[in-house]
Amino acid sequence: MDKPSVSNSTSYCSPADVRRSLSYLMPQLAPYWERPLTAYASKLYRVEHVSAESAARNYARNLLRTCIERAARRSRYTEEEARSAGRELVASPVLQTGPHCLLLFEPDAFYTHLFSMMGLMAHNRNWYISYFASTSGFSERAKKGPGWLRVGGEPLNLFGVPRNRMDSSSIGCLNGPYRYALTNAKGESAPNADAACLLANLPSAEFASAAEAIKAGNRDLWRRTFSQSIRLLQLDDFDVADLIADHLEDPTSWISSQFIGNRTIANSILTALDDLQAGPWAGWIRRTTDFFWRISENRVTPLRLKGDALISDKAPAFSVRFRPAAIATALRNRLILPNLLLAFLAISILPGVRVLGGFRQVVYYPLMRYLTSAGIQQAGNADLLADMVNDNQPGEWGHRVLRRAESDPFHEVNVAGGIAPLLQAYGKLSLSDASGDLTCFTEDCLWSRLAANIADGSIASASDEWRWSGS
Structure with a gap:
């Protein structure tokens, strides 16, 4: 969700x-x-x-x-x-x-x-x-979002990343390297005085x-x-992934013993979420993924809780057992990330x-x-x-x-x-x-209906x- x-x-x-x-x-x-x-x-x-x-x-x-x-x-x-x-x-x-x-x-x-x-x-x-x-x-949306910044009157591409790569990637994926460039539509880096000043104040290192x-x-x-x-x-x-792993590695924590350890709790939350869609609060929380996202090379993709495992429809071979130790390991290894809930x-x-x-x-x-x-x-x-x-x-x-x-x-x-x-x-x-x-x-539209x-x-x-x- x-x-x-x-x-x-x-x-x-x-x-x-x-x-x-x-x-x-x-x-x-x-x-x-x-x-x-x-x-x-x-x-x-x-x-x-x-x-x-x-x-x-x-x-x-x-x-x-x-x-x-x-x-x-x-x-x-x-x-x-x-x-x-x-x-x-x-x-x-x-x-x-x-x-x-x-x-x-x-x-x-x-x-x-x-x-x-x-x-x-x-x-x-x-x-x-x-x-x-x-x-x-x-x-x-068009030239707005984490990969863009308007400086000196023009939208600049933070990392000079090609548009096709931007459209197909999530910013949290470890698919770098990324280096600050502040390029305009012509591919010019720091094309105005403000952009040049800002670029000088940003780190010059590469990032994953x-x-x-x-x-x-x-x-x-x-x-x-x-x-x-x-x-x-x-x-x-x-x-936050490491924080949740901390919880899961202690069998006495509520997230470990109840939320993950007792699958009926997770299912009751998913049922309550589905019930919300039938009333006046419909649409405010979507079941986009079941508790965790899978991290692929370029995107985060949904997981579904089926039986005792989190399954990926995008990669059928990928699954994580819905057990504290298995999820903690997947979080530590950067295979999955928690959703907002x-x-x-x-x-x-x-x-x-x-x-x-x-x-x-x-x-x-x-x-x-x-x-x-x-x-x-x-x-x-x-x-x-x-x-x-x-x-x-x-x-x-x-x-x-x-x-x-x-x-x-x-x-x-x-x-x-x-x-x-x-x-x-x-x-x-x-x-x-x-x-x-x-x-x-x-x-x-949701606020209008609300x-x-x-x-x-x-x-x-x-x-x-x-x-x-x-x-």
């Missing part, structure tokens, strides 16, 4: 409809529409550590802390800095999970990072910890995957351009971490919590279920909150003289003004599915 694909539909509902629907589903949001953007950012990063009643939650928190520290060391932070990152996340558990694997200056990512910095600075946080999905393709190159590029750009006081730590799908289960739902996401995540994440609750109820883990019920606003709208149309962030930073003036200027805007025309909502269903009473904020939003 996975989030739905982005719709290219024309406008279906108005910005007023969207704000009304968001305020209905998340009443805590309503007072912030006319308040400064900094106030809303501060609210999202204001979360206190809550004691857990269940052993499963405490265990998941400890493993997530280990994952954070391991990722920090991989990102060249010192041992003390790594421990600091782990302590901070446990003390104030918030993760930015909105942007996909995009270079920092891609607009869809850039303005979300600015927004997150406002919240972090409001609480004197030292770490900006984010998770990004790296199973996506190079292009989301495009996702790893973007991750390394973001690390360098953050230190040089964004912040010296707030450290960036990026978690990707390989970090498994990722959110490990980094948020089980450990009790608030996640900030975009216009689709604010709906599909509570539904993922609902699906998880079906499995927990099947397993009879009343204490873990009680911890989930007590979660305070576990998923919030925190991506694409600040929107600027047709922008060139790298040029904007240079003109402004740095990030600080932009933080000050945008932070003064009201949430309503900062979010603009809410195009990503208004041109989305707004209509709310208006006619087909969807209630007190529904069994939505009560897992924690609103």
